[in-house]
Amino acid sequence: DAKTTQPTSMDCAEGRAANLPCNHSTISGNEYVYWYRQIHSQGPQYIIHGLKNNETNEMASLIITEDRKSSTLILPHATLRDTAVYYCIALYNFGNEKLTFGTGTRLTIIP
Amino acid sequence: NAGVTQTPKFQVLKTGQSMTLQCAQDMNHNSMYWYRQDPGMGLRLIYYSASEGTTDKGEVPNGYNVSRLNKREFSLRLESAAPSQTSVYFCASSNRGLWNFGPGTRLTVT
Numbered sequence: 768d769a770k771t772t773q774p775t776s777m778d779c780a781e782g783r784a785a786n787l788p789c790n791h792s793t794i795s796g797n798e799y800v801y802w803y804r805q806i807h808s809q810g811p812q813y814i815i816h817g818l819k820n821n822e823t824n825e826m827a828s829l830i831i832t833e834d835r836k837s838s839t840l841i842l843p844h845a846t847l848r849d850t851a852v853y854y855c856i857a858l859y860n861f862g863n864e865k866l867t868f869g870t871g872t873r874l875t876i877i878p
Numbered sequence: 879n880a881g882v883t884q885t886p887k888f889q890v891l892k893t894g895q896s897m898t899l900q901c902a903q904d905m906n907h908n909s910m911y912w913y914r915q916d917p918g919m920g921l922r923l924i925y926y927s928a929s930e931g932t933t934d935k936g937e938v939p940n941g942y943n944v945s946r947l948n949k950r951e952f953s954l955r956l957e958s959a960a961p962s963q964t965s966v967y968f969c970a971s972s973n974r975g976l977w978n979f980g981p982g983t984r985l986t987v988t
Binding site: 799868 | 882911926979980
């Protein structure tokens, strides 16, 4: 699985859009970009994933650059409950893959 | 659906004691995993099971054993607990790229 690089920490004002970047310059053509988050003391929670096209769901949007070497997770209207560690992961999803976590980005939403 | 459930939620052991952490999922997923998370650190994979009857080591398997009892259940056993195993243990299951995690077991070894 390709290595991903994320900033260690970020702050965002409540109500504003939180934009979390991720670099995955060695990603292969069949690897998806996944985002999970972990709110304090809880198990990680799936947010969104994508391969090439931008994706949106009720939680967030995922913007993947055309060369697929980087992506951005967007939380459109951040709330205090979005304070968490956010993990960007590149992997195949053919089944039975091992999900491995890096250190992620600690996002703090400021009131 | 309950998703992924883990028991117990909390446990305190003395060094050298043994215990089994239980995990069950009701989503008919083939793959199941055990992770540990030390304070301020990321999750590290202990063992995983790609399907019923198979298990494989992850990053940090030493000191642990696992059993994939059936498709639903995947247990983690500490035969002789050590203080270095004080951690939060998360069980997970997956199907085609989507992982569901349990609430965690907080284990303290004194």
